[in-house]
Amino acid sequence: MNNPILYFNELYQEELKHTSVKIPSACCFTTIGVDGFPNSRFVSCKEVVNDHFIITGSKTARKGIEVEQNSKVALAFWWTSTNVQVRVQGLINELDSDSSNKYFQERNRESQIVSIVSNQGEVLDDIANLEQAYKVVEEEYREQVLSTPTSFGAWEIIxxxxxxxxxxxxxxxxxxxxxKEGDAWKHTLLKP
Structure with missing residues (x-):
């Protein structure tokens, strides 16, 4: 196959047919830390759009700060049902606020509230304060659509x-x- 994105989608659809994994879109996202060391964590790949991998998260958390300083990133997928590993290297680019709003509204309400009340990655002094802030937002906006916090972002990995x-x-x-060579993809077979 000449297009790796089409191949990725084909393999992913095959995995979805067989998997019982709770979040099959989970992948390991690696950035270059502000201290120069690689920094990895698991995120959910929201979708692949225009041959770009989409992720979301807090712009003020470590990953958001790191991608602001260095756009070189990597993703690694491991699909247990079909025994496939996919590694992606690319450059990351923040998407516009409309995209951030779209992905924020697709989150479940609990995740939305946590994004609003928790400054991800900051030192936690007292969990009770965070739980109280959660309850306040939950009660105050019970029947309302929650607004996307300015700290929430969406990125595309090219x-x-x-x-x-x-x-x-x-x-x-x-x-x-x-x-990638210009606008075309070159592929080679490697020894296992």
Whole structure:
């Protein structure tokens, strides 16, 4: 296949047919930390749009600060039901506020309230204060649509390298590397 995004979508749809994983869109998102060390955490890939991988989160949390300072990032997917690993390297770009609003409104209400009351990654002095702030927002806005906090953002990861590793019983796994050259993708087979 000449297009790795189409291949990614095909493999992901196959995984969705078989998986019982609660969040099959989970992937490991790696940034370059402000101290120069790689920094990884799991996020949910919201979708793939225009060949770009979409993630969301707090712009004031560590990941938001790190991508503001260095746009080089990576994603790693591991699909347990189909034994497929996908690694993506690319550049990240913040999307506009309309996109942030769209993805915020798609979150469940509990996650929306947590995004409003919690400054993700800051030192927690007292969980009771955070729980109280949650209850206040929950009560005050019970019948209302919650507004997207300014700290919530959506980003697109524009890939320039995607590697697929499809595990097979013989241990001679299928390993395919796609690299962007201009507007085209070049692919090569790698030894497992």
């Amino acid at each position: 890939p320039f390298r995607i590697e697929f590793l499809i595990f097979i019983d013989s241990r001679f796994h299928n390993r395919i590397l796609y690299e």
